[in-house]
Amino acid sequence: MKKIRVRYAPSPTGHLHIGGARTALFNYLYAKHHNGDFIFRLEDTDIERNIENGEASQLDNLSWLGIIPDESPLNPKEQYAPYRQTERLAIYNAIKEQLIQEGHAYECYCTPEELQAERERQEALGLAPMYNRELISEDEKLARKNSGMKPSIRLKVPENKVYEFKDLIRGDVKFESKDIGDWVIVKSNGIPTYNFAVVVDDHSMDITHVFRGEEHISNTPKQLMLYEMLGWDKPEFAHMTLIVNEERKKLSKRDETIMQFISQYKDEGYIPEAMFNFLALLGWSPEVEEEIFTHEKLIEIFDAERLSKSPSMFDKNKLKWINNRYMKELSEDKYLKLVKPFLVEYYDCSNKSENWLNLLLLLYKEQISYGKEIQGLVDIFFNDEIKYNENCVEVLNWETTPQVKENFKKQVVTSESWDEETIKNCVKAVQKETGIKGKQLFMAIRVMVSGSEHGPDLTQTLLLLGKETVLNRLGE
């Protein structure tokens, strides 16, 4: 059997987007599941739109996710190189010449203005705009050619043909050639168009499977006609459904409700393995109900048959939940390394010891979902003032609370040290002396010192707040 070879082919016009990352991930999982190769190549012909470091940024972000290409511009295989379209122009040119010679392609001398006017004319007649082969006369073409005008090259779309393929996700897909006008394969500046270059690349790089976004489905018939004209075997296609936001709208780079780029998740202290896990569930589901899988496990169980046929929703809370699961599993060292920078960047930690900072962070290890979440989460340890929400006011107004307050204050004042043991004894003494216990006791103390009904371990919280702060919060 042929070795499976798949590719992710971004344009370096931006950083790695959620959609791109998912496309790369599914290609990668498919390749690795079948012991195949995952290739990274660049569609960089739109030079004006390319951003500086676009390629490196894409590769770095993929690598952060744990997606390492078997081949890329930085790791080329001689027989397939180069991996950047701008370095492959001679290859496209040779195929273009072949297509012209075989009568499948021709020079087009129409100007953009003429094409636009023709489109408007057709639209006014209620027709679907399509290239008109008779837009300018043969004499005019010749005259323009002789004057040195650079033509674009168009593919001569065959008449009355049906292009069909079996999409791995959608099943049978059919397009008719009558709906497709002669399309440009090489622009007048000599740069190939996407639909042409991608076929040449996929063929010459022995790509066996193409997993890509559904926006490319209508491009597929154009690509199929090239495979046919050139007598090349076509790869298998799988067009993945859209990723939508919580309002079921297509994820777009302008959508501000969701962070769009992988680097933003990295910058906010998400865990790459969690992100990998989350992205794998964005349009794919395993047979089992479990949703937490290691990288290796996902490779093992990935089955393209289970790619979703309906749009997949980007659920921020699910991502947080998954990240929290990974956070809990991190070693203490790794956890501290991930979260501490967010703490010290946000709070004034200058008078806190390293040990205190570590203990504080570890206190939140079970509940925190991502690094930056620490910012705002531990205000009570840094701010003198605390705010009480409505529910807290209710707790403060319990009949028993003043008694808890007075007695606890007395225990704290008279305590000689401030360690776990002492704190536990103080609370126990309140219970013994007042007879107040359970929620009436513990929640009252928690609310008085933290302004919140919920939080991590009470003894640890009191310990880290310190005796002085606790007394201040218990008030006069």
Ligand code: GLU
């Ligand atoms: N550069 C194209 C994209 O990012 C690649 C399309 C394809 O995979 O064929 O959408």
